[in-house]
Amino acid sequence: MAVTLKILARSAQTRARLGRVTTPHGVFDTPAFMPVGTQGTIKGLPLPLVDATGSQIILGNTYHLMLRPGSDLVAAMGGLHAFAGWPGPMLTDSGGFQAYSMSDTNTIDDDGVTFRSVVDGSKVHVSPERSMQVQNQLGADIIMAFDDCPPSIDPTAQSRAAQRLMVTQQKAVSRSKAQYDHAGRLDEANDRTLRWLERCRAAHARPHDQALFGIVQGGTDLDRRTRSASQVTRIELPGYAIGGVAVGEGFDEIVKVVEHTAPLLPENKPRYLMGVGYERDIVAAVKAGVDMFDCVLPTRNGRNAFAFTPTGTVRLRNAKYAEDPGPLDPTCDCLACAPAVHGWVFPRAPSGTRGRFGDSQGGFEGGRSSGCYSRAYLRHLFMAKEMLGPILVSLHNVRHFQRLMVDIRAAIREDGWSALARHWPVTSPSFDSTLPGTPPGSKGSEIEGLGSPL
């Protein structure tokens, strides 16, 4: 197997496992969080800085790279590791999810998906065989099966959850809304996912150094999840993923599906929950036995001036931060919050400095600067539309998630779940990060944008 999991410790109170995955490009510790590098770059972050966040494995999007610059070119440049400059483990998705959801017009049949390229409008066809060919050219250590990802809940229902479904997913069924049969669609997707998985395995040309993961579908219907897990895991693969989760349904539904599905996956293989998520989602899934996560939230929210902290999101555009001399998160050790940790001599205000705000606050002998990039400075960067704002807050956010994973791994070893909850209030099931902290149009957390740098 190209990729193997060694389980190092188990939680007694939960199904969580601490492990280490070995790949042709090195190891990564699990549970692991993978930042998303959609177009061959984690938006705004030189990879040496990503490395400094503690990220050990990163994700690339097959859909985007296939359209631009094209997998032929990436292959000619030695594969995605050499092209983008990442020496460590890497995973690519299959391109299927984006093919369905990012295109206004697409058709799906048993052969695959046909859609218009968002780059140049040309007609593109992706089949299981084509997805494997592209992923073989990109050369990631872990590659994903090309699956059929249906809406997780009935998008024609009048529920609040259905309204939260990604706009693109609603669109995908709107053409046939009158006749839409949710249960039938789930079954069709399950069967097709299984047939396509067989075709993926047959087409996969580099099983010796690329690990193909199968994907379990089934929406929020637990029986269908059971059936899909049973079918998919019958095919011997180095790892398995839970797909079709966190595409709009709420926390309770996500947890229900993951707690049901994770234990159905083989004990000795990595389990990957695709596209998840917020901190509480990750902790709940870890407790259900999941090992791997990816999400665009740290970078996308970072570009939009939303900074994660253990107690909730800092919305930097809020005027109350205009004169805030403190760091984004005083507990954080990222380059923005704690430059000294990274060897950067950050100047403090000279003793006795005074300014307009000094008087009303009793002066600030020794300076109000706390020896780091202040919320006031970071807010200024966003107000002035300076790239360094997205850069520094994205960096902070990725480190936030990696610090959470460090603490999660410690919690597993010691069953220290109450300490974890104390240090990370955002991981409480009652903490809904999506309400105050989510920028408009980001209900689905799976897709990193094309195009605009912000």
Added chain:
Amino acid sequence: MAVTLKILARSAQTRARLGRVTTPHGVFDTPAFMPVGTQGTIKGLPLPLVDATGSQIILGNTYHLMLRPGSDLVAAMGGLHAFAGWPGPMLTDSGGFQAYSMSDTNTIDDDGVTFRSVVDGSKVHVSPERSMQVQNQLGADIIMAFDDCPPSIDPTAQSRAAQRLMVTQQKAVSRSKAQYDHAGRLDEANDRTLRWLERCRAAHARPHDQALFGIVQGGTDLDRRTRSASQVTRIELPGYAIGGVAVGEGFDEIVKVVEHTAPLLPENKPRYLMGVGYERDIVAAVKAGVDMFDCVLPTRNGRNAFAFTPTGTVRLRNAKYAEDPGPLDPTCDCLACAPAVHGWVFPRAPSGTRGRFGDSQGGFEGGRSSGCYSRAYLRHLFMAKEMLGPILVSLHNVRHFQRLMVDIRAAIREDGWSALARHWPVTSPSFDSTLPGTPPGSKGSEIEGLGSPL
């Protein structure tokens, strides 16, 4: 004096001097190149990465910071060093040049300049006293006198040079074009610059830790340069600058003015040529005895996919780089061209990798990847509108100029001018970088943009 120059070596063949300037925030070697940090950030570059380019002193723009976030706030945060996180020497300009040139409507009289803010449209007045107050609040080690900067050549003339004048400078005189008297305007500016310099010195509240530099004006008229230099240097200051150069006139005119003016400035004080420039401009000015330079070219061209090299500009959007596996500049040691120098393990293509382009080129055993960010990858980033493109090429360009300064300093010590010319063809007087390599609308190289991150 807050700032002192120690001359360490002199060229026998030219007027060039090698020196070291001591400031309250440390030393910098001269001749020095200062990257421009317009809005409290060098666009796209975390300052630890700027430090890694060998930059020892950076520049901030008073005009921009005064408008946003305001100098009161910066002062309350401990000054610009603490606000932006730069522990080393820093220089701010006076805001005058931008006040004239960045605003559609402005009026100038003996008291100062009144203009509309480009941030919020409010009416702003800047006088010598106000410029000093703002620069005292920002707290840079070197601050610049508020001067009257007229068009360097007659903008109503029908010459090619006049047509190259910055659009904004032409605009500034267009309202009175019929009656415009260029010689009279130069005299008025010279006299006003002198009166304002006296007012700046009187208003400067921190001479103990901020060095005020006077500015010599006079356009391209050498007699007026002589008179201005004589008047300005009669006022005892820690350093002097040559202003009003490289605002549209050509290389020959720049050299003529600088060769004439630099020797008129005190031998034992730093000499600063403002807003210059291309490599050949810098070398010519160094040979005339100039010690300090600043320019937005490395960052602005970097954001627009133009990479500097010793043999000329690489226009990354050009299709011929789409499959180019080489670095921007094989002689460069920046993070993009030589990641290993910075401790970054850049993966190479695995031995035997083959792709579409491999066959036609006889295969690429050992990989076509050269262990660095390739031109192909960097071009991809720009085509995909990814921030990392501007980040990496800006970083490369700043390092390009700092490498040039290192070689210039070595050339001074050894009078090795022919070796310098051999290694840096772009420094030849006959090499016009502005023709193939300059993005549209960038005739003037002095102003870094507001607003858009790209």
